[in-house]
Amino acid sequence: MxxxxxxxxxxxxxxxxxxxxxxxxxxxxxxxxxxxxxxxxxxxxxxxERSPPAIEVRLVAVTPTPHGYVAQVEAINHGGSSAAQVAIEGVLSGQGEAETAQATLDYIPQRSRVGGGLVFEHDPRAGRLVLRARGFADAS
Amino acid sequence: MDANVAYGRALARAFGGALLFSFPLLMTMEMWSLGMAVERTRLLVFLLLSLPMLLGLSYYAGFEPTFRLKDEVLDALAAFGVGFLLAAVLLALFGVLGRRGLSFQADLGKVALCAVPGAIGALVAGKQLGEGAPSAHEKQRAGTLGEIFLMAVGALFLAFTVAPTEEMILIAYQMGPLQALLLMGLSVLLLHAFVYGLGFPGQSRRRQAGGPLRTFVGFTAPGYGVALVVSLYLLWTFGRTDGVAPHEIATMTIVLAFPAALGAATARLVV
Missing domain, CATH: 1.20.5 (Single alpha-helices involved in coiled-coils or other helix-helix interfaces)
Known part of the structure; x- marks a missing residue:
């Protein structure tokens, strides 16, 4: 051959x-x-570097709509690895009973930011709004 | 000048082939998220392995009928470029790239992961879309190692189109041990039937090579082995094996080896 x-x-x-x-x-x-x-x-x-996800949630803008106050937020992953299914939460207090809104962001790569929205009944600008990430799943 | 025109046409064909072969992956959501999420060392290994693979593929099915090493290196590089640029343009067009806030690494990962199947398509297109099939002597150049290499590329190619999807894991979860064994048997049977029984172009030599037993030992068994190895490698690259129980990894590998075996069997048809 x-x-x-x-x-x-x-x-x-x-x-x-x-x-x-x-x-x-x-x-x-x-x-x-x-x-x-x-x-x-x-x-x-x-x-x-391979540091764990460190997620900061920041308020971008608040828009009053007929269906509630939409608080546009962005979640910034300062860490060295990606996070999936990130649960973010906003707690609005100072106007009677505290009001909680939450959302899930599918995927935030390392050193990236992803936007989302939280909807409140009261105006978040009037009260005290605390934003944070509650948890995530490892990516992939 | 004529040579440039001819090469330009070959290049255009290569883009066409890359498009045909890679658009299902470019339009698959998991490819985008995997491009971001795949562990960087594994992506690096994948990219580094893809270049010699393209070189080998260029030797057997380049978009120019070449034999010299220099030409093959040039073809392999050009094919990678075609796959990369096509992935970048189409992903940008689909709005996958350049999303506000996402890091550059994330976008690059998506493009790099999609570039490899596109590059395979670009090289294969020379034959698939070419004016006339390559001559007989080119096909028969492949020795045993060459055959196994081509089977591996065929397996990689077909397995790659489904490997990133969640369904592979889901199917593995749904299957019992008996079903896994049956699927394994079916894969081997189909592989053997494709290799031995069906007269696809370019397979005449195999049928002449001996009886069914010899074909089984010479082509079917190594072919299925290659399909299993390629499947396991892809699952590992995509991080599907991390922390998973061994029997579950085995089932996933068998599931993915089904398309991989079909790819290995029809490698001659495709590449």
Whole structure:
């Protein structure tokens, strides 16, 4: 089998001349893409820190609507690993009974932020609003 | 100049192939979240392994009929570029990338993960969408190692389209031990039938190679082994095996080995 392959190879037409310019250009672009992907992922894999998710919840804006006060919040993951199913909670006090609203954010990658909304019956700007993340699942 | 025009057409074909092969993955939600969530060392290993795999694939099914190492390296790199750029453009178009607040690493992970199946598609397209099938001698160049390599690529390719989904885990949970064994038997049976019985193009040599037993030992058994290894590797890469009981890992591997075995069997058809 090996000899047969060899003879067939020898029988094929003489190799082409140099690869065309376009081939070099596209290969160079491919090389840049591959190096960028491997470089960044490798840098992250080898040097990136692996601290647990540290999630800050911050108030962005409050909009009165006919269906309650919508408090737009954003959750910022300052930690070095990602969090999934992040439960965030806002407790509004100072206007009679304390009012709690909560939401779940699917996924917050490391050092990223994701927005969401909490809906209250009373105006959060008038009372004292405490925002925090209650828990999360490990990503993947 | 003619060579450039011809190469440009091959490149356009490569984009077409990459598109056909990778759009199901680009439009799968799990691929996006896995791109962010996959452990970076495993993603790095996956990317580093993909380059020699593309090189090997370029040797057997490049988008140019090449034999020289330099050309194959150029083809493999260009294919990675095609897969990467296509994934970046389409994911950006779908609104997956550049979401306000998400880190650059998250976006890069998504693109890098989707680039590899696209690159396989780009290389395979040379044959699939090409003007005329490659000549017979090119097909028969593959020795035993080459056959196993092609089976592995076929298995990887077909398994990859379903491996990221939750359904793989769900199916494994739903199946009992007996069903797992039956699925295993069915996979081997189908693999053998595809390899031995059905006359797909490019398989004439196998049928001439000997009786069913010899085909079984020579192609079916290693083919299923390759399918199992590729499945386990993919599950590990996607973090599906972490902290899972061994028997559950085995069931998941068997489930994923079903499409992988089909991919290995039809590797010749596809790649």
């Amino acid at each position: 090996a000899t047969a392959t060899k003879s067939r190879r020898a029988a094929k037409p003489s190799p082409r001349s140099e690869p065309p310019l376009l081939e070099w250009i596209s290969a160079a672009i491919g090389l840049v893409c591959a190096l960028a992907a491997i470089g960044f992922v490798g840098w992250d894999a080898l040097l990136g």
